[in-house]
Amino acid sequence: MARTLPELRVLIDAVDQELLTLLSRRAALANEVGEVKKLDGSAVFRPDREAQVIANLQQANQGALKSESVAVIWREIMSACRALEAPQRVAYLGPKGTFSEEAALRFFGSSITHVPCANFDEVFHAATAGSAEFGVIPVENSTEGVVTRSLDLLLNSPLHIVGEISLLVRHHLLRSTASLEGIEVVLAHPQALAQCQQWLTTHLPHAERRAVSSNAEGARLAASNPAWAGIASERAGSEFGLHIASHAIQDEAFNRTRFVVVCLPSVLPAPEASGKDCTSLVVSVPNKPGAVHDMLVPLKLHGVSMTRFESRPARSGQWEYYFYIDLQGHPSQPHVAAALKDLSSLCAFYKVLGTYPLAD
Numbered sequence: 001m002a003r004t005l006p007e008l009r010v011l012i013d014a015v016d017q018e019l020l021t022l023l024s025r026r027a028a029l030a031n032e033v034g035e036v037k038k039l040d041g042s043a044v045f046r047p048d049r050e051a052q053v054i055a056n057l058q059q060a061n062q063g064a065l066k067s068e069s070v071a072v073i074w075r076e077i078m079s080a081c082r083a084l085e086a087p088q089r090v091a092y093l094g095p096k097g098t099f100s101e102e103a104a105l106r107f108f109g110s111s112i113t114h115v116p117c118a119n120f121d122e123v124f125h126a127a128t129a130g131s132a133e134f135g136v137i138p139v140e141n142s143t144e145g146v147v148t149r150s151l152d153l154l155l156n157s158p159l160h161i162v163g164e165i166s167l168l169v170r171h172h173l174l175r176s177t178a179s180l181e182g183i184e185v186v187l188a189h190p191q192a193l194a195q196c197q198q199w200l201t202t203h204l205p206h207a208e209r210r211a212v213s214s215n216a217e218g219a220r221l222a223a224s225n226p227a228w229a230g231i232a233s234e235r236a237g238s239e240f241g242l243h244i245a246s247h248a249i250q251d252e253a254f255n256r257t258r259f260v261v262v263c264l265p266s267v268l269p270a271p272e273a274s275g276k277d278c279t280s281l282v283v284s285v286p287n288k289p290g291a292v293h294d295m296l297v298p299l300k301l302h303g304v305s306m307t308r309f310e311s312r313p314a315r316s317g318q319w320e321y322y323f324y325i326d327l328q329g330h331p332s333q334p335h336v337a338a339a340l341k342d343l344s345s346l347c348a349f350y351k352v353l354g355t356y357p358l359a360d
């Protein structure tokens with residue numbers, strides 16, 4: 001005879017008690033790890049070790065849970081254990097409800113100390129001055145391209161990149177009522193206004209587009225005026241008690257934003273090779289014919305793939321540029337090391353921004 005719902009719930013309660021005992025044992029071990037790390041000064045957050053723990057469990061998993069669920073559950077377990085070792089403060093573009101916050105939670109799990117900042121400069125400052133261990137910043141969007149301020153800040157910062165997150169970004173039109181009637185102003189971060197420009201032109205041609213410091217800030221302001229609407233995430237909508245007047249208004253259905261995690265090398269040294277890594281550089285070459293072509297030759301010679309190439313003005317007034325390059329691979333791989341050595345010898349300026357595992 002099939003078991004009844006009350007019977008099944010009794011069994012689930014018993015399993016949960018066992019799980020709790022086991023999780024408490026795990027937490028006590030993490031506490032001990034924390035003590036060891038305090039003594040030897042090593043990094044609390046070890047994304048490489050966390051990735052290994054998850055990979056081991058996914059391989060061992062014979063049960064009914066999906067592989068992705070195993071990853072999600074253990075990411076949260078390790079986030080909670082890590083917070084027992086030492087709270088990890090993560091700076092990002094606030095207020096609550098931004099996509100940057102979502103990216104931070106995806107990477108670190110939910111047991112972090114939130115450090116919401118007013119702009120990207122503040123994020124860098126927090127992680128450099130030590131009021132946060134880590135910063136999370138967007139670097140590129142699949143519709144709008146590069147986030148220029150982030151690239152400019154990376155150039156002169158002592159922070160290095162230790163990880164990346166790629167988020168599917170769905171923008172909703174949020175306001176105090178669920179209709180499009182009577183909207184006079186649409187408030188959002190300039191990137192979001194740009195990612196939704198066709199929709200705005202078609203559906204709200206007469207509304208003023210007003211740029212604000214973040215989408216969540218636009219949503220916060222939209223809550224104060226019925227003629228205003230914001231463009232932001234569902235989370236921001238619930239944070240400020242707004243209705244979704246129109247769903248997923250971004251011009252590209254698969255609009256993605258790539259974020260990077262930055263920190264001082266003393267907080268977390270460069271991650272070791274994971275087998276699927278990216279190395280980010282910024283370089284400049286002398287302003288002479290063929291220099292950009294020559295700079296890329298070592299990559300071809302040593303068989304290293306370039307996945308990104310962006311230029312930013314060097315602001316010298318001489319039509320000089322910095323080039324932001326992403327390569328596939330890790331400097332511990334001989335062909336990557338050889339390509340980097342040859343490339344650096346051709347550059348007037350050369351800086352490795354970081355080497356880190358690729359996002360799934």
Ligand SMILES: O=C(O)C(=O)C[C@]1(C(=O)O)C=C[C@@H](O)C=C1
Pocket residue numbers: 030033034044045046047049050053077078079081082085
């Ligand atoms: O193995 C470690 O170094 C730990 O600190 C333990 C642990 C875990 O919970 O498994 C927690 C935090 C680290 O980021 C990695 C793993």
